[in-house]
Amino acid sequence: xxxxxxxxxxxxxxxxxxxxxxxxYRKLARKYHPDxxxxxxxxxxxxxxxxxxxxxxxxxxRVAYDQLGAGADxxxxxxxxxxxxxxxxxxxxxxxSGGGGAHEFSDFFETLFGQEDFRGGFTRADHGRFTARxxxxxxxxxxxxxxxxxxxxxxxxxxxTEIGADxxxxxxxxxxxxxxxxxxxxxxxxRLAKQGSAGAxxxxxxxxxxxxxxxxxxKFIVEGKDVYLNLRVAPWEAELGARVKTSTPTGDVxxxxxxxxxxxxxxxxxxxxxxxxxxxxxxxVLQIALPPAETEDQKAAYRDFxxxxxxxxxxxxxx
Amino acid sequence: xxxxxxxxxLQSEIIETRREMSLYDLCEVCTVSSxxxxxxxxxxxxxxxxxxxxxxxxSGRSVRRVVVAERLSRDLRLNAAGAALVLDLxxxxxxxxxxxxxxxxxxxx
Numbered sequence: 001x002x003x004x005x006x007x008x009x010x011x012x013x014x015x016x017x018x019x020x021x022x023x024x025y026r027k028l029a030r031k032y033h034p035d036x037x038x039x040x041x042x043x044x045x046x047x048x049x050x051x052x053x054x055x056x057x058x059x060x061x062r063v064a065y066d067q068l069g070a071g072a073d074x075x076x077x078x079x080x081x082x083x084x085x086x087x088x089x090x091x092x093x094x095x096x097s098g099g100g101g102a103h104e105f106s107d108f109f110e111t112l113f114g115q116e117d118f119r120g121g122f123t124r125a126d127h128g129r130f131t132a133r134x135x136x137x138x139x140x141x142x143x144x145x146x147x148x149x150x151x152x153x154x155x156x157x158x159x160x161t162e163i164g165a166d167x168x169x170x171x172x173x174x175x176x177x178x179x180x181x182x183x184x185x186x187x188x189x190x191r192l193a194k195q196g197s198a199g200a201x202x203x204x205x206x207x208x209x210x211x212x213x214x215x216x217x218x219k220f221i222v223e224g225k226d227v228y229l230n231l232r233v234a235p236w237e238a239e240l241g242a243r244v245k246t247s248t249p250t251g252d253v254x255x256x257x258x259x260x261x262x263x264x265x266x267x268x269x270x271x272x273x274x275x276x277x278x279x280x281x282x283x284x285v286l287q288i289a290l291p292p293a294e295t296e297d298q299k300a301a302y303r304d305f306x307x308x309x310x311x312x313x314x315x316x317x318x319x
Numbered sequence: 320x321x322x323x324x325x326x327x328x329l330q331s332e333i334i335e336t337r338r339e340m341s342l343y344d345l346c347e348v349c350t351v352s353s354x355x356x357x358x359x360x361x362x363x364x365x366x367x368x369x370x371x372x373x374x375x376x377x378s379g380r381s382v383r384r385v386v387v388a389e390r391l392s393r394d395l396r397l398n399a400a401g402a403a404l405v406l407d408l409x410x411x412x413x414x415x416x417x418x419x420x421x422x423x424x425x426x427x428x
Contacts, residue, residue, distance in 0.1 A: 026395075026396075033394055038416075153328050177329060178328070179328050188336075188379075190332060191334055192331050209348070209386075223417050228421050276336070285421060
């Protein structure tokens with residue numbers, strides 16, 4: 001088990017006051033909130049910060065945690081085994097659910113402090129309206145662009161909590177096969193009826209909602225229901241017009257480049273975006289690529305090119 | 320929990336393509352109280368068509384806004400006005416990022 005340096009995670013000194021810890025937490029929570037941050041590890045960081053705060057904000061846990069580090073100088077990641085009876089003489093009170101978004105705590109945390117309430121983050125917190133009905137559950141699922149074009153079946157593994165036989169919540173994994181509807185767009189939600197948390201006292205289960213995210217595609221960019229491709233063309237193709245082969249998510253097509261095309265010009269293929277009742281469009285965005293002049297002949301060709309035109313690209317620029 | 324067999328393929332429905340949702344539907348989908356939705360409507364965080372709550376019709380887009388607003392309120396202790404501001408700014412940032420992306424700027428920052 002790896003030791004976790006909660007002070008380091010929070011970026012505070014070991015003698016920080018409770019107020020300083022609170023301020024550090026609020027700042028980091030804003031920075032790494034998965035709905036706000038674009039950082040790929042935001043969710044992970046957000047959880048770590050939540051876990052660190054769950055310990056450091058609680059004076060009882062903090063004192064006990066400090067006690068661990070008193071003898072040895074533990075470093076993050078170092079193999080850690082709690083000394084026997086390390087918590088003797090400390091009394092932990094239930095405490096609230098992690099002060100916001102803390103959940104799925106590390107083994108390190110659970111060994112020391114037991115399992116806390118896992119709720120938060122992308123699992124719904126308690127806002128139960130109908131006491132009998134299970135909560136609806138939210139999770140994210142990453143799909144490929146092709147899945148939206150063709151429809152697909154994907155398996156999703158969800159972590160959820162169940163009250164175990166010993167009356168304590170335990171984390172379970174659950175794998176579901178889910179039909180990804182054709183035409184689904186990033187940021188949309190799909191609903192799986194009755195797959196959320198089980199209801200209390202035989203009440204019906206809530207629904208499971210999956211928020212759809214697209215795995216970034218190496219070529220295509222999705223914007224709402226439209227799909228874009230940056231299409232590189234040679235200067236003569238752009239100026240004289242050409243027919244070029246271009247890839248689209250549904251296969252290659254021949255595209256006519258009109259004469260006098262410019263960089264940034266968009267060629268639209270209507271209805272070739274994400275499918276649906278009102279399908280999106282596909283756009284090839286032209287990027288003029290210049291061939292590098294390496295040989296003498298090629299350099300000469302550029303010079304001929306220059307002498308054939310009376311062209312000053314800065315003519316319309318002032319100054 | 321009823322079915323756990325991964326071989327059963329679960330059918331799904333896209334929430335956002337539902338044309339119109341009533342106040343009840345939205346509460347159901349987002350698991351929030353109607354009082355809370357009224358509060359969010361007052362802040363302009365979601366904008367239903369219709370005068371009275373009983374006549375309100377929400378677009379599918381409202382689902383995401385309500386869900387994210389609830390997470391922000393809980394995790395960052397924002398009030399409804401703050402969450403509305405964050406949502407609007409996030410939309411703007413997203414549009415700008417997409418535009419940047421499309422302009423061929425492949426810098427991952």
